[in-house]
Amino acid sequence: MTSQIHIRHYQGPAGGWGSVHSLLRNAVRSRARLSTIDALLHQNKPKGFACVSCAWAKPAHPHPAEFCENGAKATFWELTTRRATPEFFAAHTVSELQKWDDYSLEAAGRLTHPMRYDHLLDIYEPVSWESAFEEIGRELKGLRESEPKKVVFYASGRASLEASYMYQLLARLYGNNNLPDSSNMCHETTSVALPEVIGQPVGTVRLDDFEHADAIFFFGQNTGSNSPRMLHQLQEAARRGCTIVTFNPLKERGLERFTNPQNPVEMLTGGETRISHRYYQVKAGGDIAAVLGMCKSLFEREAASGGILDHAFIAEHCHGFDAFRAFVEEQSWGVLEKEAGLTRDEMEEAAAVYGRANAVMAVYGMGLTQHRLGVDSVQMLVNLLLLRGNIGKPGAGICPVRGHSNVQGQRTVGIAEKANLVPLERLAELYGFDPPREDGMTTVDVCRGILDGEVRAFIGLGGNFLRAVPDTGPMEEAWPRMRLTVQVATKLNRGHLFNGDVAYLLPCLGRLERDEQATGAQVVTTEDSTACFHASKGRYQPAAKHLLSEPKIIAEIAKAVLPPNPLVPWDEWVADYGKVRDAIEATWPETFQDFNSRMWTPGGFEKPLPARKREWKTETGKANFKIPKALSASFDSGTQQDVLRLITLRSNDQFNTTVYGYRDRFRGIEGTRMVIFLNPADMARFGIAEGADVTVETVSTDNVMRSISGLRAVPYDVPQGCCAAYYPECNVLVPLWQHAEKSKVPAAKSVPVRIAAAGEGKDGVNLGRSQVS
Numbered sequence: 001m002t003s004q005i006h007i008r009h010y011q012g013p014a015g016g017w018g019s020v021h022s023l024l025r026n027a028v029r030s031r032a033r034l035s036t037i038d039a040l041l042h043q044n045k046p047k048g049f050a051c052v053s054c055a056w057a058k059p060a061h062p063h064p065a066e067f068c069e070n071g072a073k074a075t076f077w078e079l080t081t082r083r084a085t086p087e088f089f090a091a092h093t094v095s096e097l098q099k100w101d102d103y104s105l106e107a108a109g110r111l112t113h114p115m116r117y118d119h120l121l122d123i124y125e126p127v128s129w130e131s132a133f134e135e136i137g138r139e140l141k142g143l144r145e146s147e148p149k150k151v152v153f154y155a156s157g158r159a160s161l162e163a164s165y166m167y168q169l170l171a172r173l174y175g176n177n178n179l180p181d182s183s184n185m186c187h188e189t190t191s192v193a194l195p196e197v198i199g200q201p202v203g204t205v206r207l208d209d210f211e212h213a214d215a216i217f218f219f220g221q222n223t224g225s226n227s228p229r230m231l232h233q234l235q236e237a238a239r240r241g242c243t244i245v246t247f248n249p250l251k252e253r254g255l256e257r258f259t260n261p262q263n264p265v266e267m268l269t270g271g272e273t274r275i276s277h278r279y280y281q282v283k284a285g286g287d288i289a290a291v292l293g294m295c296k297s298l299f300e301r302e303a304a305s306g307g308i309l310d311h312a313f314i315a316e317h318c319h320g321f322d323a324f325r326a327f328v329e330e331q332s333w334g335v336l337e338k339e340a341g342l343t344r345d346e347m348e349e350a351a352a353v354y355g356r357a358n359a360v361m362a363v364y365g366m367g368l369t370q371h372r373l374g375v376d377s378v379q380m381l382v383n384l385l386l387l388r389g390n391i392g393k394p395g396a397g398i399c400p401v402r403g404h405s406n407v408q409g410q411r412t413v414g415i416a417e418k419a420n421l422v423p424l425e426r427l428a429e430l431y432g433f434d435p436p437r438e439d440g441m442t443t444v445d446v447c448r449g450i451l452d453g454e455v456r457a458f459i460g461l462g463g464n465f466l467r468a469v470p471d472t473g474p475m476e477e478a479w480p481r482m483r484l485t486v487q488v489a490t491k492l493n494r495g496h497l498f499n500g501d502v503a504y505l506l507p508c509l510g511r512l513e514r515d516e517q518a519t520g521a522q523v524v525t526t527e528d529s530t531a532c533f534h535a536s537k538g539r540y541q542p543a544a545k546h547l548l549s550e551p552k553i554i555a556e557i558a559k560a561v562l563p564p565n566p567l568v569p570w571d572e573w574v575a576d577y578g579k580v581r582d583a584i585e586a587t588w589p590e591t592f593q594d595f596n597s598r599m600w601t602p603g604g605f606e607k608p609l610p611a612r613k614r615e616w617k618t619e620t621g622k623a624n625f626k627i628p629k630a631l632s633a634s635f636d637s638g639t640q641q642d643v644l645r646l647i648t649l650r651s652n653d654q655f656n657t658t659v660y661g662y663r664d665r666f667r668g669i670e671g672t673r674m675v676i677f678l679n680p681a682d683m684a685r686f687g688i689a690e691g692a693d694v695t696v697e698t699v700s701t702d703n704v705m706r707s708i709s710g711l712r713a714v715p716y717d718v719p720q721g722c723c724a725a726y727y728p729e730c731n732v733l734v735p736l737w738q739h740a741e742k743s744k745v746p747a748a749k750s751v752p753v754r755i756a757a758a759g760e761g762k763d764g765v766n767l768g769r770s771q772v773s
C-alpha cells in the first residue's frame with residue numbers, strides 16, 4: 001500500500017505505455033509465478049484457456065497476445081506464489097482479519113486447505129475434506145427435512161458450464177430454485193428487458209459485426225477498464241470510419257483514445273486512435289430521456305423530409321409503433337433536456353449520426369442496468385434500434401457487455417431462480433424426480449431473508465456475496481445468524497469473515513490450473529458476451545495439493561446430502577467432464593448439439609440467436625416498442641437541491657470486490673480508493689475544498705442511517721448533481737430496497753446522497769473501514 005495519495009490528471013490514452021507499466025507492476029506485486037508470461041500467450045486462444053477476467057468475445061483469429069492489461073492482472077493474481085496456509089489462519093483471528101482491507105485479504109494469496117471456523121478460538125482451522133463433506137452433508141440433510149426452501153445456492157459468474165450444471169441440479173434435487181448469481185446484481189436487467197422486446201435474453205451482436213457497423217453507440221460501459229480487449233475492435237472500427245458515440249456522465253479514457261500496446265509502431269511513435277467522435281455527459285439515470293430526445297429528433301426529421309425510418313422493417317417486424325410515436329411526440333424538449341442533462345442540440349446531433357448510419361450497434365453496461373428503471377432504459381435503447389431496423393442485419397444490434405467470464409453461460413445451463421427459464425420437465429425426465437416449480441430467491445430476496453432470519457444456510461460457489469450486496473452494515477450483522485455458511489473459493493475475501501454457526505471455507509482449483517481426474521486432464525467450457533461457447537484447458541500446476549475442482553466439491557456435497565439416485569452419476573461426471581457436457585446436451589439439445597466436438601471451434605461455437613434472424617420469440621411474435629414508465633431511470637429528488645446522485649463504480653485496479661491496487665490510472669487517482677468525484681460547481685455550492693475529507697450519507701425515508709466518512713473530495717468532470725465513488729467501499733450507502741423495479745438489480749448507479757460534513761483535508765491516506773451507524 002502506498003502512503004501518499006496523488007490525484008492528477010492522466011494525459012495518456014488507454015492502453016499504451018501506461019498499460020505496460022501497470023502490467024509489470026502487477027507482475028511484481030502479485031508475486032506471480034514465472035510461468036505467467038507463458039500463461040499470457042495461451043490466454044483466450046483456441047487451444048488455450050478462457051481468461052478469468054471479463055466475458056468479452058474471443059476471436060477465431062486472435063492477436064499473438066490476446067490479452068489486455070486487466071486480464072493479465074487477473075492471471076498474475078491467480079498464479080501468485082503467495083499462499084493463505086493454515087499457519088496464516090492460525091496467526092490471525094477472524095476478528096483481526098475483519099479489520100484488513102480488501103487488498104490485503106486478496107494479497108494473502110491462494111487458499112490451500114479446507115478450513116472450518118472455530119467460534120471459540122475465532123480462527124479458521126484446517127480439516128480433512130472427508131470431515132468437511134460429512135458435516136456439511138449432515139447439516140444440509142437436517143435442513144432439507146424441515147426447511148428445504150431456506151437454503152441458498154449462490155454462484156458468482158466464474159464457474160464453468162460443467163460445474164454450473166451440476167450445481168443447479170444439486171439445488172433442484174435438494175428442493176428449491178434458490179439459485180441467484182452475480183447476474184442478479186448485474187445484467188439481470190438485460191435478461192428481463194430483452195425477452196419482452198426482442199424475444200431473447202442476450203445480445204444479438206457477434207464479433208464480426210464490428211467490421212460492418214457504421215456507428216456504435218455506447219451507454220454506461222467503461223471499456224478501457226472493464227472489457228479492454230474490445231478496444232481492438234473499436235480501434236479497427238474507428239479507423240475504418242465507423243462513428244463512435246458515447247453517453248456517460250464521466251469522461252472515461254478508454255472511450256476517448258487508445259494506443260494498442262501490442263502494436264510496436266504505435267507504441268514507439270506515440271500514435272493513438274480517437275475512439276469516441278462525440279461524447280455526451282448524460283446525467284446519471286438520464287439515458288431514457290436522452291434516447292427519447294434522439295427518437296423525437298428522428299421523428300421530426302422524418303416528418304420534414306422522410307427517408308429516416310425503416311418503414312418496411314417496422315411494418316413487417318414491429319409491434320407498438322404508433323403508440324410509441326405518439327408518446328415520443330408528446331414529449332417536450334425542455335423536459336427531456338432537464339432529465340437527460342443534455343441540450344436539444346446535443347440530442348439532435350446524436351440523432352443525426354444515428355440517422356446517417358446504415359448499420360448501428362448499441363453497446364451498454366452497468367450504467368444502464370443498475371438503475372431503478374434499468375429495464376426501461378435497456379428497452380428504450382432497443383426502441384431506438386428498431387426505428388431503423390438495426391437488429392438482425394450485419395453490423396447492427398444490441399450488445400450488453402457481460403461481466404464475469406461465464407456469467408452468461410451460468411444462466412444458459414440452469415443457474416436461475418426463475419423456474420420458467422429452466423426446462424424442468426426435461427430435468428424431471430432425465431433424473432427421475434419432481435423438480436421444485438416455484439421461483440427461488442433473487443439476490444435482493446436472499447439479503448432480505450438473511451436480515452429477517454429466514455435464510456438458514458448459504459452455499460457460495462465463488463464470489464464475495466456479502467461484500468458485493470447493498471447495505472453492508474446490517475448484512476454483516478445479520479449474516480452470522482445463519483446456521484450454515486459454506487464458501488468455495490480460490491482466495492480469501494471479506495465475505496469469508498462472517499460465519500454461520502457451522503462455517504467452512506473450501507479451496508478450489510482455478511480455471512488456469514491443470515484439473516486431473518480419473519480419466520485424465522479435464523477441459524471446461526464457458527460462454528462469452530456474444531453467446532459463443534469455448535473450451536478452456538488449464539495448464540498450470542495447482543496452487544496446492546489439497547485443492548479440489550469445483551465439480552468434485554459439488555459432487556461430494558451432493559452425495560453427502562442427497563439419497564443415491566442411479567440416474568445422477570456424480571462420480572462418473574467428476575471422472576470425465578465430457579459426460580457432464582453430454583448431460584448438458586441432453587437437456588438443451590438444440591443449443592449444445594455435438595457439444596464435445598464443437599467446443600474446440602476457434603472463436604467458439606454459436607448459440608442460436610433468433611433475433612439475429614429477425615425471428616421474435618415474444619408474446620406478440622414481433623419486436624415490441626415499449627413506452628418507458630418515466631423519463632428518469634433514477635430516483636425523484638423533488639425539490640431537494642442538495643441531494644446528489646451517487647454512481648458507485650470500478651477503478652482500473654480491481655475486479656469487482658477484488659482490489660489489486662490503489663491506482664486508478666485513467667482517473668488520475670493513486671494511493672487510495674477513498675475518494676469522491678464531485679463537480680467543481682457542487683463543491684463550491686457546498687463549500688468543499690479540493691482534498692477535503694467528507695462524510696456522505698444516504699437520503700432515505702426508512703429511518704436507517706447510512707453514511708461513510710473519510711472520502712477525499714476530488715474535483716472531476718462529472719455533471720452537476722451527480723458524483724461518483726468506488727464500489728465496494730460505498731455499498732454501505734446503497735439501500736437494499738433501492739433496486740431495479742422489474743429485475744431487482746440493486747440501483748448502484750444512482751444512490752441519493754447528501755454531503756453531510758466536510759472537514760479539512762488530511763495528510764496521508766485514510767483507508768478506514770466504512771462505517772454504518
Ligand SMILES: Nc1nc2c(c(=O)[nH]1)N[C@H]1C(S)=C(S)[C@@H](COP(=O)(O)OP(=O)(O)OC[C@H]3O[C@@H](n4cnc5c(=O)[nH]c(N)nc54)[C@H](O)[C@@H]3O)O[C@H]1N2
Pocket residue numbers: 053054055070186219220221222223225226227247248249250252282283284285286287364365366367368401402403404647648649650652654655656657749
Ligand atoms: N478489470 C475489470 N474488468 C471487469 C470488472 C472489474 O471489476 N474489473 N467487472 C466485471 C463485471 S462483473 C462487470 S458487470 C463489468 C462492469 O463493467 P461496466 O459496465 O463498465 O461497469 P462500471 O465500472 O460499474 O461502470 C459503468 C459505467 O457506467 C457509467 N455510468 C454510471 N451511471 C450511468 C448512467 O446513468 N448512464 C450512463 N450512460 N452511464 C452511466 C459510469 O460512469 C461507468 O463508466 O465489467 C467486468 N469486467
Ligand SMILES: Nc1nc2c(c(=O)[nH]1)N[C@H]1C(S)=C(S)[C@@H](COP(=O)(O)OP(=O)(O)OC[C@H]3O[C@@H](n4cnc5c(=O)[nH]c(N)nc54)[C@H](O)[C@@H]3O)O[C@H]1N2
Pocket residue numbers: 156157158159182183185186187366370403404461462463464465468469488489490491492493508509510511550648649650655656657658727728730731734748
Ligand atoms: N455498489 C455496487 N455494488 C455492486 C456493483 C456495482 O457496480 N456497485 N457491481 C455488481 C456486479 S456487476 C457484480 S457481478 C457483483 C460481483 O459479485 P461477486 O461475483 O460475488 O464478487 P467477486 O468480487 O467477483 O468475487 C470475487 C471472489 O471470487 C472468488 N473466486 C475467484 N475465482 C474463483 C474461482 O475460479 N472459483 C471459485 N469458487 N471462486 C473464485 C475469490 O475468492 C474472490 O475473492 O457485485 C455487484 N455489486
Ligand SMILES: [Mo]
Pocket residue numbers: 182185186187402403404
Ligand atoms: Mo457484473
